Amino acid sequence: MRKPLLAGNWKMNTISQESVKLAIDLKNLVAEVNDRDILVCPPFTAISQVADTLRDSVVMVGGQDMFWEDKGAFTGEVSGGMLKSVGATYVIIGHSERRQFFGETDATVNKKLNAAHKHGLLPIVCVGETLAEREGNKTLQVIETQIKGSLNGLPKEQMGKTVVAYEPVWAIGTGKTASPEQAQEVHAFIRKLIVELFDQATADEVRILYGGSVTPDNIKILMSQADIDGGLVGGASLKADNFAKIVKY
Numbered sequence: 001m002r003k004p005l006l007a008g009n010w011k012m013n014t015i016s017q018e019s020v021k022l023a024i025d026l027k028n029l030v031a032e033v034n035d036r037d038i039l040v041c042p043p044f045t046a047i048s049q050v051a052d053t054l055r056d057s058v059v060m061v062g063g064q065d066m067f068w069e070d071k072g073a074f075t076g077e078v079s080g081g082m083l084k085s086v087g088a089t090y091v092i093i094g095h096s097e098r099r100q101f102f103g104e105t106d107a108t109v110n111k112k113l114n115a116a117h118k119h120g121l122l123p124i125v126c127v128g129e130t131l132a133e134r135e136g137n138k139t140l141q142v143i144e145t146q147i148k149g150s151l152n153g154l155p156k157e158q159m160g161k162t163v164v165a166y167e168p169v170w171a172i173g174t175g176k177t178a179s180p181e182q183a184q185e186v187h188a189f190i191r192k193l194i195v196e197l198f199d200q201a202t203a204d205e206v207r208i209l210y211g212g213s214v215t216p217d218n219i220k221i222l223m224s225q226a227d228i229d230g231g232l233v234g235g236a237s238l239k240a241d242n243f244a245k246i247v248k249y
């Protein structure tokens, strides 16, 4: 059985004190939860403090991105080793906002994915179609290209430790959620691709998260779908009580 993973992506929100308060509030609200994994991904500047705050709690901490090189003249970048050193255990890779605004491609996602595994970070690889692609009936084609490009050459053992997030771009931050059936169709398709690229046992192990306007009101029905193993939550993860409700769906 795949253990559900509920992950909060704080994006470019929370200055230092706000991040600690949010972490403390969340920690208290979910203290009793033990049958699912809980993760928050604060901005880089807050990871260290949030990880210290959550040290003895059930909530884990991750980065929102990382660079593939270990160190050197790469101004503004952060390596997997740096994330690890401040307490991160997960890292989001290839979020659609990074693809859209910062030139992320399947090839760069692939390099980052390999680097994340090298540093022992658990990567959450994001894929998803735009509205134009969905309306042009290209959703599955786009997902296939993104999955094949992003996971290219990954050893099977590493695939088993990789999380995939299906995040339709048109559903992110828009209040429009994919219907449970729309999400399930793509999740099942992604799992089938993982069977083809790796094998059934690996595909059975991989958690596939849904992301895109997840709220306390829609999480339960989404989680009732066979291939939805958790959520990647943006806006609703910035309020501790909302995210706690999502965690406890």
Ligand code: PEP
Binding pocket: 009, 011, 167, 171, 172, 173, 174, 175, 211, 212, 213, 214, 232, 233, 234, 235, 236
């Ligand atoms: C996200 O940031 O990955 C996301 C899904 O955002 P939101 O929940 O706000 O749509």
